[in-house]
Structure formats: C-alpha cells, structure tokens
Amino acid sequence: MRGTLQAILAGAMVCASLPVWSDGGASGAKGSKSPPSVRLPGPAFAALETITPEHIRWHVRYLSHDLLEGRGTGQRGGELAAEYIATQFAEYGLKPAGDHGTYMQKVPLVGITTLPETQFSLAPKQGEAMNLRPLDEYVAYDQTQQAQSDVDAEIVFVGYGIEAPEYNWDDYKGVDVRGKVLLMLVNEPPSEDPRFFKGKALTYYGRWTYKYEEAARKGAVGVILIHKTEMASYPWEVVRNSNSGEKSFLKVEGPALKVASWVQLDVARRLASTSGMDLDKWMQEAQSREFRPVNLRAKLRAHMVSKVRRFEANNVVAILPGADRKMADEAVIYTAHYDHFGVRPDMPGDNIFNGADDNATGCGILLELARAFGTATQKPRRSILFAAVTAEEQGLLGSEYLGKHPPVAAGKITLDLNYDDVKPLGAPEEVEVSGAERTNFYPAVEATAKEFRLAIRPDARPEAGHYYRSDHFSLAHVGIPAFSINEGMKYKGHPESWGIEQERDYVEKHYHQPSDEYHSEMDFVGDSAMARFGFALGWEAASSPKLIEWQKGDEFEAARTKTK
Numbered sequence: 001m002r003g004t005l006q007a008i009l010a011g012a013m014v015c016a017s018l019p020v021w022s023d024g025g026a027s028g029a030k031g032s033k034s035p036p037s038v039r040l041p042g043p044a045f046a047a048l049e050t051i052t053p054e055h056i057r058w059h060v061r062y063l064s065h066d067l068l069e070g071r072g073t074g075q076r077g078g079e080l081a082a083e084y085i086a087t088q089f090a091e092y093g094l095k096p097a098g099d100h101g102t103y104m105q106k107v108p109l110v111g112i113t114t115l116p117e118t119q120f121s122l123a124p125k126q127g128e129a130m131n132l133r134p135l136d137e138y139v140a141y142d143q144t145q146q147a148q149s150d151v152d153a154e155i156v157f158v159g160y161g162i163e164a165p166e167y168n169w170d171d172y173k174g175v176d177v178r179g180k181v182l183l184m185l186v187n188e189p190p191s192e193d194p195r196f197f198k199g200k201a202l203t204y205y206g207r208w209t210y211k212y213e214e215a216a217r218k219g220a221v222g223v224i225l226i227h228k229t230e231m232a233s234y235p236w237e238v239v240r241n242s243n244s245g246e247k248s249f250l251k252v253e254g255p256a257l258k259v260a261s262w263v264q265l266d267v268a269r270r271l272a273s274t275s276g277m278d279l280d281k282w283m284q285e286a287q288s289r290e291f292r293p294v295n296l297r298a299k300l301r302a303h304m305v306s307k308v309r310r311f312e313a314n315n316v317v318a319i320l321p322g323a324d325r326k327m328a329d330e331a332v333i334y335t336a337h338y339d340h341f342g343v344r345p346d347m348p349g350d351n352i353f354n355g356a357d358d359n360a361t362g363c364g365i366l367l368e369l370a371r372a373f374g375t376a377t378q379k380p381r382r383s384i385l386f387a388a389v390t391a392e393e394q395g396l397l398g399s400e401y402l403g404k405h406p407p408v409a410a411g412k413i414t415l416d417l418n419y420d421d422v423k424p425l426g427a428p429e430e431v432e433v434s435g436a437e438r439t440n441f442y443p444a445v446e447a448t449a450k451e452f453r454l455a456i457r458p459d460a461r462p463e464a465g466h467y468y469r470s471d472h473f474s475l476a477h478v479g480i481p482a483f484s485i486n487e488g489m490k491y492k493g494h495p496e497s498w499g500i501e502q503e504r505d506y507v508e509k510h511y512h513q514p515s516d517e518y519h520s521e522m523d524f525v526g527d528s529a530m531a532r533f534g535f536a537l538g539w540e541a542a543s544s545p546k547l548i549e550w551q552k553g554d555e556f557e558a559a560r561t562k563t564k
C-alpha cells in the first residue's frame with residue numbers, strides 16, 4: 001500500500017544529488033568515498049556496500065513469477081513463497097525464530113461470510129421494528145466466529161466511542177455498557193489543534209477497528225457505526241464492498257462482538273426519531289467533552305448466521321543473535337509482507353495476481369538485508385529479527401499476529417522498519433519515513449537521510465491515516481516504535497512530476513491487478529538505496545545504549561509503557 005494520489009500530488013519537492021556510496025551500488029564502485037558519519041563501524045559499512053540492486057531483482061523476479069500463483073494467503077503459492085524465504089534465511093546463517101525451532105510462525109485465520117439468513121432489526125419500544133436490508137442499509141459480521149449468534153440488547157449512543165486519556169476525552173464516562181449495543185460515529189472529534197487528536201491528522205482513535213476493539217473490551221455485544229460520507233471520507237459503496245463476501249480475521253483470542261456493523265446515516269436518523277430523539281442534535285453534542293452516553297428507547301434484535309472457514313498461513317521469522325551478551329535479548333525487527341491476492345479462477349484472461357511491486361519488492365529488500373546482516377564479519381550488539389508476514393492484504397493479519405506473539409518480547413524490541421511496495425524506478429532523491437517523527441529516533445533518521453542525500457518527504461495528507469494501513473502499524477499497536485521506509489516522488493534525472501505520473505499510472509492500471517508483474521527493464525537501484533538506508537538505521541538502533549521510545553504524549557506511549 002502507498003499514499004493516495006492526492007497525497008502524492010500535494011507533497012513537497014526537494015532535490016539533492018546522490019553521492020556514489022549511497023546510489024544503491026549501481027555504479028559498482030566500492031569504497032570510492034569515505035564512510036559516512038552515521039555511526040557505522042567498518043565491518044558494518046562493508047556489509048552495507050554488498051547490498052546491490054541485482055540481488056533484489058532476482059528475489060522479485062522469482063517471487064512474482066506465475067509459478068508462485070500470486071502468493072495467496074492459505075494457498076499453495078503463498079506456501080511456496082514462505083518456503084523460499086525460509087530457505088534464504090537459512091542460507092544466510094540466520095536462526096529460526098518461529099514455532100518449535102522452525103522459521104514458520106503459524107497464523108490461525110478464520111474466513112467469515114455473513115449468510116442471507118441473517119436478520120437485523122432495530123426495534124423501538126414504541127412503534128414498528130425496522131427490518132434492515134443487507135448491503136443497502138446495513139453490513140454486519142459476527143466477530144465471535146460462531147456459526148450462529150443472537151443479540152437482543154438495548155442500544156446506547158456513545159458519541160465517537162473514544163476513551164483517550166492523553167486528550168482528556170472519554171465518551172463512555174464510566175457508564176456500564178456490558179451486554180449493550182453501542183451506536184457510534186466514525187472518525188474523531190474535529191480539531192485544528194495539533195495537541196488535540198493531532199489536529200487534522202487522523203489518530204488510531206478515529207479508525208473503526210479501534211472502536212470495535214474498545215467496545216468489545218468494555219463488554220458490549222455489538223457496535224453499530226453510523227456511516228456519514230464526510231466523516232468517514234469514503235462513500236457507502238466502500239463500506240459495502242469491503243464488508244460483503246468472505247472477510248478474514250485472526251482466530252479470536254479475547255473479547256469479541258457478536259455484531260460488528262455499519263448502518264447508513266439515514267437509518268440511524270430514522271431510529272433516533274422513532275425513539276422521539278434527534279440524531280443531528282446528538283451528533284452536535286458528541287463534539288463536546290461534556291457528552292454523556294444516551295440510552296435509546298430501542299433494541300437491536302439480530303440473528304447472525306455465518307459461514308465459518310478456518311485456515312492457516314505462516315509468517316516466516318528468523319533471528320540474528322546480537323553480539324553483546326547483555327543486549328542480545330533486545331532486538332530490531334525488519335518486516336515486509338509476502339502475501340498477495342493469489343489466483344482468481346473465475347476471472348477471464350490473466351488471473352494471477354503476481355504482486356511484483358506489492359510486495360515482492362519489500363521481500364527482496366528484506367532478504368537482501370538478511371543477507372547483509374547475516375554475512376557481516378561483525379554483528380550488531382542487539383539481535384536482528386526478520387519477519388516476512390502473511391495476510392497483509394486481508395487486513396494486516398499476519399503482522400497483527402506477530403505483534404501479539406513476538407519472538408522477542410514487545411517491550412524489548414527497539415524498532416520496526418517495514419517495507420511495502422518500493423517501486424523499481426531508479427535512484428530516489430527523497431525518502432518517506434512517516435511516523436518516524438513520532439519517536440525519539442527521529443534525529444538519527446534525519447542525520448542518516450542527510451548522509452544519503454535523501455530529502456525527507458513529509459506525509460502530505462495525515463488526515464487520511466495511511467500510517468494505520470501497513471504492517472508497521474500492527475507493531476506500533478503493541479507499543480513498538482515502527483515506521484515504513486519508502487521512496488518519495490523525486491528520482492534522479494527526472495522532475496518530480498515524472499515520479500507523480502509513475503505513481504498515478506500504477507494506481508490506475510496495476511495496483512492490486514494481475515498486471516502488477518515483473519519486467520526485465522525494472523531498475524532496482526532505488527530498492528537497493530532504501531535497503532542501505534534501512535541497514536544503516538537498523539544498525540544504529542541495534543547499537544545505541546537505550547531502547548527507542550515514542551515521543552511523550554504519543555497515542556502509542558501507553559501501549560509501550562504496558563510492555564515494560
């Protein structure tokens with residue numbers, strides 16, 4: 001996944017030229033320039049210099065070959081990719097960090113399809129029940145992963161459904177919502193103040209996943225999200241399309257909702273008015289800190305009927321033990337997802353989703369990093385973990401499982417660096433590290449970018465919440481400082497508009513399409529430069545005396561503290 005076009009078009013432009021040593025090895029020149037001032041010892045620098053575009057090319061070529069059948073989660077092609085990656089890890093001398101001394105970490109998954117027998121009815125105390133039409137008026141999944149569930153529970157309006165102590169905000173106000181169905185708004189209280197829900201930027205509190213999790217933690221049996229286009233920033237069709245057919249989840253481990261649902265705004269309005277209430281007035285009141293939950297004079301009566309399909313896929317995980325005995329139980333982790341959409345048998349013509357850019361490139365970088373670290377003549381002080389994760393395209397599920405079951409305790413992982421969809425377009429003059437500025441590692445990131453003559457390209461549309469849509473987020477969620485590394489838009493020898501045009505073309509014609517394929521004219525210099533940049537950062541993070549932390553007041557600080 002990458003930024004949207006708007007994000008790209010609105011971005012800043014900065015130019016700089018690349019010195020030979022950071023050109024990704026394209027020139028073949030070694031040691032032609034004195035080592036950079038980033039704190040890399042000689043052997044580390046020598047290992048960095050072995051990272052080349054051609055190594056990455058061969059991994060990408062293989063992983064996106066038709067024979068790999070699109071690396072579908074839980075499919076044969078996905079397993080072939082996992083075995084390939086594990087074999088490379090072994091070849092580089094890395095130790096297994098998966099289950100029972102293997103490189104594989106089994107990820108238990110469940111595919112849920114809500115069946116047409118499902119009934120979803122809003123029943124006011126007075127007046128007639130509203131039997132809602134699936135997909136047109138509501139969408140719902142049973143997150144308890146049972147074949148059948150019944151709900152007959154009172155509905156409580158809880159505003160945004162957010163409890164965020166760092167912003168002095170609590171929609172629940174201590175009200176007991178156990179056994180209740182919670183009606184709530186999407187997104188978060190609007191703000192221009194960067195100290196209040198990060199101003200215009202979306203925080204995790206604004207994501208629907210948070211709202212479901214929080215409600216389940218508080219013992220609610222269901223959630224009804226009110227869809228309002230301006231608030232969700234996407235139309236009902238998006239909600240409908242991403243909530244129809246089979247949807248995959250991790251096998252449930254904690255509390256879960258029997259009904260995780262969305263309704264159209266107009267349905268919520270009708271519901272409020274049948275209870276003699278005014279939804280628009282509530283939505284207004286929900287903007288205030290003083291807001292308190294409101295009991296509707298209505299119930300949700302739902303009979304959920306689901307097809308439940310259990311299946312498995314693997315994260316591939318390896319470790320390079322650290323050289324310093326005292327610090328070896330701490331680690332840096334590199335991640336990249338290896339799954340893509342597999343094969344769609346019902347699709348005419350080319351139906352293999354090869355996923356060359358998305359994300360054979362990230363895997364190629366991950367493997368090249370594994371090789372460089374594994375074969376370095378000196379090892380970093382902390383351990384280095386490498387994880388090729390599965391089921392990203394199903395909703396970051398492989399990385400979510402990894403975050404919940406990390407091979408090294410989350411509190412001892414200093415940093416996650418993730419790679420996803422790093423375009424083989426030549427030598428970049430910018431780097432994107434969105435989220436890095438939220439950690440106390442940022443000065444090191446800035447200094448390293450400077451050494452690499454890479455201008456840091458800021459996130460042009462933080463309100464779109466891209467930070468929450470790639471695998472690094474799953475690790476941030478459990479407190480680990482984490483961000484993705486990618487190229488910006490400005491490439492050597494081209495104006496910025498060229499990079500923007502390439503991205504536009506990709507999004508329109510190839511993103512999540514069978515045509516995201518390998519071509520021999522692809523130029524992996526940029527992938528190599530991103531790998532070298534990440535190598536330098538990872539080595540630095542593995543060597544500095546203290547573990548990396550979130551900035552004070554960051555939304556992930558509490559999760560980090562909990563792991564300590």
Ligand SMILES: [Zn+2]
Nearest residue numbers: 001358359420
């Ligand atoms: Zn991806």
